[in-house]
Amino acid sequence: MAKTVERPRMNAQPALTSMAPLNPPERLLMGPGPSNPDPRVLAAMSRSLVGHLDPFFVAMMDQTMDGLRQIFQTQNHHTLPISGTGSSGLETIMLNLLEPGDSAIVANVGHFGQRLAELARRAGADVRTIEAPPGEIVDPADVDKMLTERPAKLVAFVHVETTTGACQPIAPMVEVAKRHDALVAMDCVTSFGGMPIEIDALGVDAAGSCTQKCLGAPPGLGPITIGPRAMAAARARNAPAHTWYLDLALLFQYWGEDGSKKRAFHHTAPISSIYGIYEAIRIILEEGLETRYARHRTAHEALVAGLDRLGLSLFTPTANRCPTINVIRAPEGVDEAKIRSRLLDMGVEMGGGLGALAGKVWRVGVMGYNAQVSRVDRFVDALDEALRAEGWRA
Amino acid sequence: MAKTVERPRMNAQPALTSMAPLNPPERLLMGPGPSNPDPRVLAAMSRSLVGHLDPFFVAMMDQTMDGLRQIFQTQNHHTLPISGTGSSGLETIMLNLLEPGDSAIVANVGHFGQRLAELARRAGADVRTIEAPPGEIVDPADVDKMLTERPAKLVAFVHVETTTGACQPIAPMVEVAKRHDALVAMDCVTSFGGMPIEIDALGVDAAGSCTQKCLGAPPGLGPITIGPRAMAAARARNAPAHTWYLDLALLFQYWGEDGSKKRAFHHTAPISSIYGIYEAIRIILEEGLETRYARHRTAHEALVAGLDRLGLSLFTPTANRCPTINVIRAPEGVDEAKIRSRLLDMGVEMGGGLGALAGKVWRVGVMGYNAQVSRVDRFVDALDEALRAEGWRA
Numbered sequence: 001m002a003k004t005v006e007r008p009r010m011n012a013q014p015a016l017t018s019m020a021p022l023n024p025p026e027r028l029l030m031g032p033g034p035s036n037p038d039p040r041v042l043a044a045m046s047r048s049l050v051g052h053l054d055p056f057f058v059a060m061m062d063q064t065m066d067g068l069r070q071i072f073q074t075q076n077h078h079t080l081p082i083s084g085t086g087s088s089g090l091e092t093i094m095l096n097l098l099e100p101g102d103s104a105i106v107a108n109v110g111h112f113g114q115r116l117a118e119l120a121r122r123a124g125a126d127v128r129t130i131e132a133p134p135g136e137i138v139d140p141a142d143v144d145k146m147l148t149e150r151p152a153k154l155v156a157f158v159h160v161e162t163t164t165g166a167c168q169p170i171a172p173m174v175e176v177a178k179r180h181d182a183l184v185a186m187d188c189v190t191s192f193g194g195m196p197i198e199i200d201a202l203g204v205d206a207a208g209s210c211t212q213k214c215l216g217a218p219p220g221l222g223p224i225t226i227g228p229r230a231m232a233a234a235r236a237r238n239a240p241a242h243t244w245y246l247d248l249a250l251l252f253q254y255w256g257e258d259g260s261k262k263r264a265f266h267h268t269a270p271i272s273s274i275y276g277i278y279e280a281i282r283i284i285l286e287e288g289l290e291t292r293y294a295r296h297r298t299a300h301e302a303l304v305a306g307l308d309r310l311g312l313s314l315f316t317p318t319a320n321r322c323p324t325i326n327v328i329r330a331p332e333g334v335d336e337a338k339i340r341s342r343l344l345d346m347g348v349e350m351g352g353g354l355g356a357l358a359g360k361v362w363r364v365g366v367m368g369y370n371a372q373v374s375r376v377d378r379f380v381d382a383l384d385e386a387l388r389a390e391g392w393r394a
Numbered sequence: 395m396a397k398t399v400e401r402p403r404m405n406a407q408p409a410l411t412s413m414a415p416l417n418p419p420e421r422l423l424m425g426p427g428p429s430n431p432d433p434r435v436l437a438a439m440s441r442s443l444v445g446h447l448d449p450f451f452v453a454m455m456d457q458t459m460d461g462l463r464q465i466f467q468t469q470n471h472h473t474l475p476i477s478g479t480g481s482s483g484l485e486t487i488m489l490n491l492l493e494p495g496d497s498a499i500v501a502n503v504g505h506f507g508q509r510l511a512e513l514a515r516r517a518g519a520d521v522r523t524i525e526a527p528p529g530e531i532v533d534p535a536d537v538d539k540m541l542t543e544r545p546a547k548l549v550a551f552v553h554v555e556t557t558t559g560a561c562q563p564i565a566p567m568v569e570v571a572k573r574h575d576a577l578v579a580m581d582c583v584t585s586f587g588g589m590p591i592e593i594d595a596l597g598v599d600a601a602g603s604c605t606q607k608c609l610g611a612p613p614g615l616g617p618i619t620i621g622p623r624a625m626a627a628a629r630a631r632n633a634p635a636h637t638w639y640l641d642l643a644l645l646f647q648y649w650g651e652d653g654s655k656k657r658a659f660h661h662t663a664p665i666s667s668i669y670g671i672y673e674a675i676r677i678i679l680e681e682g683l684e685t686r687y688a689r690h691r692t693a694h695e696a697l698v699a700g701l702d703r704l705g706l707s708l709f710t711p712t713a714n715r716c717p718t719i720n721v722i723r724a725p726e727g728v729d730e731a732k733i734r735s736r737l738l739d740m741g742v743e744m745g746g747g748l749g750a751l752a753g754k755v756w757r758v759g760v761m762g763y764n765a766q767v768s769r770v771d772r773f774v775d776a777l778d779e780a781l782r783a784e785g786w787r788a
Contacts, residue, residue, distance in 0.1 A: 019457055019676040022438050022669055025450055034443055034662060044416050045666060046440035049428055049612055051743045056419055063413055083614075084478040084639060087661040091639045115638070122638045212662060218443055220477075220614065220664035242636035244509070244516045245478060245485045265748070267481040268428060268606060270614035272439060273667065275416060282413040349445045354659070 027344075028370075030379045031351035032162045032190070032325055034212035034219050035367040037280070041217045044279035045272045052269045060278055061255060061269070067281030071192065071215075071289065072207065072225045074199035077258035081277050082222035082246065083270050086189050086210025089222020091119050092246040093185050093206045094156075096226075096234040099241070100124030103152040105182070107138035107173070110163035111354045116156045116187055124242070128152070134164045134356050135316045135327075140172040147180035153233070154183045159197070160190040162363070163354045165316035165327035167191075174203045183230055189213065192223065193284060194296040194324045194367055205230040211273075214296070214324055216368030217280040220273040280368075296323040299371040303364065306380030310387065315361050323371075326364045327357070334392045336362060342386040348379060421738075422764075424773045425745035426556045426584070426719055428606035428613050429761040431674070435611045438673035439666045446663045454672055455649060455663070461675030465586065465609075465683065466601065466619045468593035471652035475671050476616035476640065477664050480583050480604025483616020485513050486640040487579050487600045490620075490628040491548055493635070494518030499540055499576070501532035501551035501567070504558045505748045510550045510581055518636070522546070528558045528750050529710045529721075534566040541574035547627070548577045553591070554584040556757070557748045559710035559721035561585075568597045577624055583607065586617065587678060588690040588718045588761055599624040605667075608690065608718055610762030611674040614667040674762075690717040693765040697758065700774030704781065709755050717765075720758045721751070728786045730756060736780040742773060 029036045050057050061080075068079045082089040098104060098120055106117040108129040120127045128146060130138050143155060155177040160167045170186065177184045186207040188197050194214030199207055205227045212219035226234070226248065234241075234248050241247050245267065254266040284292060300323030307313065307328060315327040330336035336359060340352055351363035366376060387393045423430045444451050455474075462473045476483040492498060492514055500511040502523040514521045522540060524532050537549060549571040554561050564580065571578045579600040582591050586601075588608030593601055599621045606613035620628070620642065628635075628642050635641050639661065648660040678686060694717030701707065701722060709721040724730035730753060734746055745757035760770060781787045 018679060019461060019672070022441060022673055022676070024441050024444050024669070025448075026442050027444050027448065029443060029445055031445055034445060034665060037443060042440040042443075042666070046436040047416060047418050048420050049423060049431060049436075050418050050421050051423060051425055051428060052613070054419075054421065054738070054743065067413060084482060085661050085664055088478060088482075088639045091637065095636070119638050122634065122636055122641075124636065210662070218664065218666040219446070219662040220667055240516065242489070242516055242518065243485065244513050245482045247516075267479050268604070268613040270479055270612065270667070271428060272436070272612040272670070273614055273664070275418070276666075278413070279416055282416070285412060344448070349448065 026347055028348045028375065028378060030364050030370060031349045032363045032365050033210070033367065035365050035370045037218050038216045038283055038369040040283060041276050041279045045218070045276040047275055049271050052271060053263060053265065057271065058263055060274065064274060064278050064281065065255065067285060068223050068225065071281065071284060072197055072199045073201065074225050076199065076225045076227050078226040078231055078248065078252060080224065080251065080255045081274065082224055083267060084222055085219050086208065086222045087115070088246065089208035089224040090116065090187055092222065092224055092248065093208050093226070094119040094123045095241045095243045095246055096248045097154055097183060097185065097206060097230055098123035098125040099237050099239060102126070102154070103150065104154040104156060105130065105143060105146055105152045107143070107157035107168065109137060109158070109166055110134065110161040112158045112162055112187055112189065116158060120154070120156060135166055135320060137166050137168045137320055140176045143173065144176045147176070147182060151180060152182050154185055156185040158187040160188070160322050160325060162190045162325050163357060165314070165322065165325050166320040167322035170202050170204065178203060183233060190325050191322065193292070194371065195293060195322060199225055199227070211277055211280065213365065213367045215277070215280050216283060217276045220270065221277050223277070296366060296371040299323070299366045299373055299376050300326065302373040302376045303366055303380065306376065310380065310384055310393065324365065324367050326366060328362045328364060330360055330362055331392060334387070334390060339386050339390060342389060343382055346382050346386065348382040420741055422742045422769065422772060424758050424764060425743045426757045426759050427604070427761065429759050429764045431612050432610045432677055432763040434677060435670050435673045439612070439670040441669055443665050446665060447657060447659065451665065452657055454668065458668060458672050458675065459649065461679060462617050462619065465675065465678060466591055466593045467595065468619050468621070470593065470619045470621050472620040472625055472642065472646060474618065474645065474649045475668065476618055477661060478616055479613050480602065480616045481509070482640065483602035483618040484510065484581055486616065486618060486642065487602050487620070488513040488517045489635045489637045489640055490642045491577060491579065491600060491624055492517035492519040493631050493633060496520070496548070497544065497546040498548040498550060499524065499537060499546045501537070501562065503531060503552070503560055504528065504555040506552045506556055506581055506583065510552060514548070514550060529560055529714060531560050531562045531714055534570045537567065538570045541570070541576060545574060546576050548579055550579040552581040554582070554716050554719060556584045556719050557751060559708070559716065559719050560714040561716035564596050564598065572597060577627060584719050585716065587686070588765065589687060589716060590683070593619055593621070605671055605674065607759065607761045609671070609674050610677060611670045614664065615671050617671070690760060690765040693717070693760045693767055693770050694720065696767040696770045697760055697774065700770065704774065704778055704787065718759065718761050720760060722756045722758060724754055724756055725786060728781070728784060733780050733784060736783055737776055740776050740779065742776040
C-alpha cells in the first residue's frame with residue numbers, strides 16, 4: 001500500500017515517503033454493519049465545508065435534531081447526534097446518567113449487553129446483570145425480582161442484540177422499570193431507522209444508536225435522545241460527569257437548549273458527517289417510516305426464503321427474530337471463516353460470530369440502503385456460489 | 395430550510411415531512427478552523443465504504459498510523475486518530491493518564507488552556523493552573539517553582555493558543571517538567587501539520603490535535619500520539635479509566651498493539667473520516683513537511699503585509715506569534731461583529747474573539763489548504779471591502 005524507504009533521520013525512523021492512492025474495493029456490505037450507505041449520503045459528505053457556527057450550519061443542526069426526533073418518535077428536545085460513533089452515544093448516556101454510588105441493572109444477552117454493562121461500570125455504577133442463553137431474551141419478571149430485592153437508578157437493555165439476533169420487546173422492560181421508579185436506557189443500534197422505535201409512546205428515558213446500520217450513512221455519529229426524567233437525573237448529579245467531551249449540559253450549550261437561540265462553542269462539530277446524517281434523515285422522511293420498516297421486513301423475508309433454498313436456517317428462535325440482523329447457523333462440516341473469505345473475494349462481506357457464537361454462525365444485516373430484495377438476492381447467490389465452491393452444496 | 399406541517403399523530407408532534415436539499419454555500423474559511431479541506435480530501439470521503447475489519451481497511455489503518463507518526467516526528471507506536479473531534483483526542487489523553495488523586499499543572503493562557511485544565515479536572519485530577527495575560531505565554535520558571543513546591547504527575551500546555559495567537563515554545567516546558575519527573579502533554583491543535591512538532595526529539599509524552607486546521611481535512615478525528623512513559627502511566631492506573639470509548643488499552647486491541655497482527659473489534663471506526671485523513675496525510679507526505687511549513691510561513695507573511703496595507707496590526711506580541719493563527723486588533727470605532735457579518739455575506743468567514751478578547755479581536759487562520767498566498771490575498775481584499783463598506787477606510 002505504501003513505499004517505505006530508509007534514509008538518515010534525526011530520530012532514525014524509516015521515513016514514509018509516499019502512500020498509495022486511495023482506491024477502496026467495491027463491497028456489498030451484508031455484515032452486521034457498516035452497511036452500504038445510500039449513494040446520496042456519500043455525495044453529501046463531500047459537499048463544501050462551512051463553519052460550525054455558520055447560520056447555514058446552525059439551521060441544519062436544528063433540522064437534524066428535528067429529523068432524529070421523528071425517527072425516535074419523540075418530542076424530547078435533547079436529541080442529537082453525538083460527535084463519535086454509536087458507542088460514544090451510549091457512553092454519553094451512561095456517563096451522564098450514572099455516577100459512582102449509583103446502582104444499575106443491565107440485561108445482558110450478548111456482546112452488546114456486555115458493552116452496556118461495561119459502559120455503566122466505567123461511569124462508576126454498581127452494576128448487576130441478568131443473563132440469558134444466546135438467542136434468548138431477558139424475562140422482565142427477573143428484572144422485577146432484582147428491583148424488588150434492591151432498587152436501581154437505571155435499567156438498561158439492548159433492543160436488538162447484534163450478536164445473537166434476539167429482539168427484546170421494549171414495552172415490558174419499560175413497564176417493570178417504571179413500576180420501580182428506575183430510568184430506562186436502550187441500545188437501539190441495530191433497529192433505529194429499520195424498525196419502529198417509539199420512545200415517547202413506550203416511555204424510554206434514553207436511547208442511543210449509530211449511523212452505519214439502518215440509518216443508511218457511514219459510521220461516525222451516535223444519535224441519542226434523552227427524555228426529561230433522564231435530563232433531570234443528569235442535572236441532579238453530585239459531581240460533574242467524568243467527561244468534558246460528552247457532557248450533556250455542555251453539548252446543549254452548542255446544540256441549543258429548548259427555546260434558546262444561544263449557541264456557545266463547545267467542540268467543532270464534524271460538519272461533513274452532519275451533512276451525511278442530514279441527507280440520510282432526509283431520505284428516510286421522503287420514504288416515510290412505515291414504508292421503510294415494511295421494506296426492511298420484505299427484504300428480510302426474501303433473505304429467509306433464499307437461505308431456505310440453500311438449506312440454511314436462522315439461529316435465533318422465531319419468537320425473538322427481527323428483520324435487521326439475521327444470525328445464520330453455519331452448516332456442519334463447513335469452515336465458516338473460509339466461506340466468509342471466499343465471499344469477500346467476490347466483493348461481498350458478511351459477519352462471523354462473536355463471543356460464544358464465534359465459528360458457529362454468520363451474521364447478515366438487512367439494513368438501510370441494503371434492505372432491498374435485489375441486494376439480498378445478490379447476497380444469497382454469492383453465498384450459494386461460495387458454498388458450492390467449498391463443496392458443501394452439489 | 396424545511397417544511398413542517400401539523401397533522402394528527404399519536405404523540406401530537408408536528409411531523410417534519412420534508413427537508414430541503416443539502417446545498418451548503420461556498421465559503422472561504424479563514425477563521426480559526428474549520429479551514430477549507432483540500433478538495434482531494436472531500437472527494438476521498440465519498441469513496442465506497444468497506445467494513446472496519448476488511449483487510450483493505452486494516453492495511454489503511456496501519457498506513458494512517460505511520461503517516462501520523464511522520465507528522466508528529468515520532469516513533470511512538472501508540473499514534474492514532476481518535477474517533478471524535480480534536481477535543482476527544484485531548485480528553486483521551488487526560489482520561490487515560492490521570493485519575494482521581496493525581497496532581498496536574500496546566501499552563502492556561504486562553505480558552506484552550508482552560509479546556510485542558512477542565513479535561514484534567516474531569517479525569518479527577520487535582521489541577522493547579524498558571525495564567526498569563528492574553529497574548530503572553532507561561533514562564534517555565536513558574537512551572538519549575540510550582541513543581542518544586544509540590545510534584546505533579548503531569549504538566550500540560552497548549553502549543554499554539556488559538557484564542558490569543560501565542561505560541562508556547564515546547565522545549566523549555568518539556569525540560570522543566572522532565573527535571574521534576576512529570577509527564578508532558580501538549581495540545582497542538584493549531585500547529586500540527588503547519589508547524590514543526592518534534593515529539594521524540596523534544597521529549598513530549600503525549601500530544602493531541604485535530605483534522606480541520608493545518609492537516610487540511612474536515613473536523614471529525616482527533617490524532618494523538620502517546621509515548622512509552624505515558625503508556626506506562628496509563629497501564630499503572632489504580633482503576634480503569636472512566637471511559638470505555640476512549641480507553642487506550644481497548645483502542646489498541648483494534649488498532650493493533652506494537653508487533654501484533656491481532657485486531658479485535660472495539661467500536662466501528664468512522665471509515666469515511668479515515669479515508670479523509672488518509673488522503674490528507676498522503677498530500678502532506680507528497681508535499682514534504684519542510685515545504686509545507688515554509689508555505690505556511692509565506693502565507694502568514696502575505697497576510698501580515700496585507701493587513702499592514704489596510705492599517706491593521708496583530709494583537710499578539712511579535713515574539714509569541716506563529717504563522718497558523720493570526721489574532722488581529724479590531725480597529726477602534728468599528729463594529730467588529732458587523733465586519734464579520736459583511737464578510738460572511740461575501741462568502742468569507744473569519745473568527746471573532748473568545749473570552750477576554752471577545753469584541754476586541756479577529757482571528758484569521760492560515761492553515762492547511764488555505765495557507766496559500768492567493769487565498770490570503772482574496773481574504774485581505776474582502777476584508778478591505780468590508781471595512782470600506784462600513785466607512786472605516788476611505
